Amino acid sequence: MPPGLFVTGTDTDVGKTYVAARLAERLRGEGRTVxxxxxxxxxxxxxxxxxxxxxxxxxxSAVERPVAEDDLICPQRFVAPLAPPIAAAREGRTVDAELLTTAARRWADRCDVLIAEGAGGLLCPLALPEDGPAVTVLDVAAALGYPLLIVARAGLGTVNHTLLTLAVAQARGLPVAGVVLNEIDAREREVATNAAMIERCGGVPVLGVIPPGGELPEALNGSLCRPPVSIN
Incomplete structure (x- = not known):
């Protein structure tokens, strides 16, 4: 597998896809095949x-791939806006737990850096096998072995949500590249104090703040991407 980064979040709708797509565009601008x-x-x-x-x-769109490659980008897609195993059940389907990880290998000879993005937070269930425990975003991130970039809201409540996410990642031994705060609501103004508290209590860098609909901080670049490591 090429070097990469796993973009996760403290919750749903915190801007994971926005960050992943903008980062992919930035890396392409650096001459990388993403x-x-x-x-x-x-x-x-x-x-x-x-x-x-x-x-x-x-x-x-961020990597300018054709529609025909949607299966390469996301091999398991479901219509209902629910957790994937529940959405799959609505369609009489199940999530293939093994494919969640193995499908990423299809990128091995197609790019020199891979940006992976989870769904919801780290403990969001992605598959519920009948013969085993639930497979979560955390499990997939551990299997891929890329460092985590945690996207968090910038406003009230983000310190607790972010520290909980960090605790889960660190308990599993996942490397964390850092946290980025996303100003989803421009009215939330306690960004500086939240960033300082996350750094002090969580022991990881806050790499910057994204203004509403704005550019990524300069610290979000190719230096964050690392080869996968084995996570037990």
């Missing part, structure tokens, strides 16, 4: 009878 991978995606809009997944569209 792959993008989302193990599973749920929640589609239907246009002219065809489902369209916004996350997949954003990632594909």
């Amino acid at each position: 792959g993008v991978y989302k193990p599973a995606c749920s929640g589609a809009e239907v246009f002219h009878g065809e489902p369209v997944w916004g996350d997949v569209e954003a990632l594909r």
